[in-house]
Amino acid sequence: MHNSVMLAEVLETLSPCESEIYIDATFGAGGYSKAILEKANCSVVALDCDPEAYERSVSLKNQYGNRFSFYESRFGHMARILPAQEYDGVVFDLGVSSPQLNQAARGFTFKSEGPLDMRMDKKGIRAADIVNTFEEKEIAHILWTYGEERCSRAIARAIIGKRPLETTTELADLVRSIVGFERKGFDPATRTFQALRLYVNDELGELERGLDASEKLLKTGGRLVVVSFHSLEDRIVKTFLKEKSGSISQLSRHFPTVPREQATFILKNKKALTPSEDEIQKNPRSRSARLRWAIRA
Ligand SMILES: C[S@@+](CC[C@H](N)C(=O)[O-])C[C@H]1O[C@@H](n2cnc3c(N)ncnc32)[C@H](O)[C@@H]1O
Numbered sequence: 599m600h601n602s603v604m605l606a607e608v609l610e611t612l613s614p615c616e617s618e619i620y621i622d623a624t625f626g627a628g629g630y631s632k633a634i635l636e637k638a639n640c641s642v643v644a645l646d647c648d649p650e651a652y653e654r655s656v657s658l659k660n661q662y663g664n665r666f667s668f669y670e671s672r673f674g675h676m677a678r679i680l681p682a683q684e685y686d687g688v689v690f691d692l693g694v695s696s697p698q699l700n701q702a703a704r705g706f707t708f709k710s711e712g713p714l715d716m717r718m719d720k721k722g723i724r725a726a727d728i729v730n731t732f733e734e735k736e737i738a739h740i741l742w743t744y745g746e747e748r749c750s751r752a753i754a755r756a757i758i759g760k761r762p763l764e765t766t767t768e769l770a771d772l773v774r775s776i777v778g779f780e781r782k783g784f785d786p787a788t789r790t791f792q793a794l795r796l797y798v799n800d801e802l803g804e805l806e807r808g809l810d811a812s813e814k815l816l817k818t819g820g821r822l823v824v825v826s827f828h829s830l831e832d833r834i835v836k837t838f839l840k841e842k843s844g845s846i847s848q849l850s851r852h853f854p855t856v857p858r859e860q861a862t863f864i865l866k867n868k869k870a871l872t873p874s875e876d877e878i879q880k881n882p883r884s885r886s887a888r889l890r891w892a893i894r895a
Pocket of ligand 1: 600601602603623624625626627628629630631645646647648651671672673674691692693694695696718804805
């Protein structure tokens with residue numbers, strides 16, 4: 599199914615306790631939710647925007663009854679849709695789950711042939727709509743902004759010349775022919791696929807809204823734990839936590855944006871935690887994970 603990434607570190611930092619209530623903002627295959635429910639006699643409110651995640655949540659509901667509830671929703675909306683109460687912890691495990699990646703029909707991976715879809719919630723525009731209808735400039739902008747792809751313009755030009763592109767392999771082959779192989783073990787199509795996926799699902803906007811919502815939902819002493827997988831996400835989390843904990847200086851390092859006495863979070867790690875060598879060996883997908891956490895002041 600899905601190997602939950604940095605699970606031991608998530609449990610350590612979230613530190614589930616009896617009677618407390620946690621939000622698992624990215625249910626996925628339920629690995630975090632289940633481990634939290636097993637760790638203490640607490641409750642978990644889980645969200646995922648993928649309708650297939652709801653199907654996976656049913657067995658947890660059967661097992662844990664009213665200690666567990668599931669909302670099919672984007673976490674950017676959670677302050678509005680979750681029961682109004684104070685929560686003891688929020689955890690995010692960003693990106694896609696193995697069940698999503700492993701199904702070629704969802705279009706997330708260039709490793710197998712599938713439609714250019716990439717929608718987590720199965721709604722709205724698909725990756726195919728971007729490559730087949732957007733202007734060359736817009737495509738280049740997306741590849742540069744969300745994939746940090748240095749060959750964004752050349753790829754966009756090639757896409758325009760080749761469309762319509764319908765499958766993941768058609769697009770991946772096209773990108774490989776432009777970028778060429780740079781280093782062993784890294785597919786040149788990675789950045790283009792990341793960019794399209796982030797854009798299709800508005801993942802960076804969602805992350806900003808999700809972090810703001812966590813600030814509203816957490817009680818004093820509540821833990822915010824975020825596991826991210828690439829530098830664009832990690833930068834947003836790092837900046838949010840620095841700002842909210844009064845550790846960012848705008849004009850000078852002696853004048854933080856938020857005075858420390860008004861800080862809403864206490865930053866727990868300046869340097870992100872990373873997976874152990876052992877975990878990376880067992881689950882290479884964990885390689886790029888970064889965990890940051892803070893306590894609601
Ligand atoms: C990496 S997986 C989580 C895996 C989970 N921690 C586990 O142990 O099984 C990320 C999940 O978050 C969901 N997701 C991503 N962005 C979301 C958003 N904005 N709102 C709700 N769910 C989201 C995806 O659909 C995916 O199922």
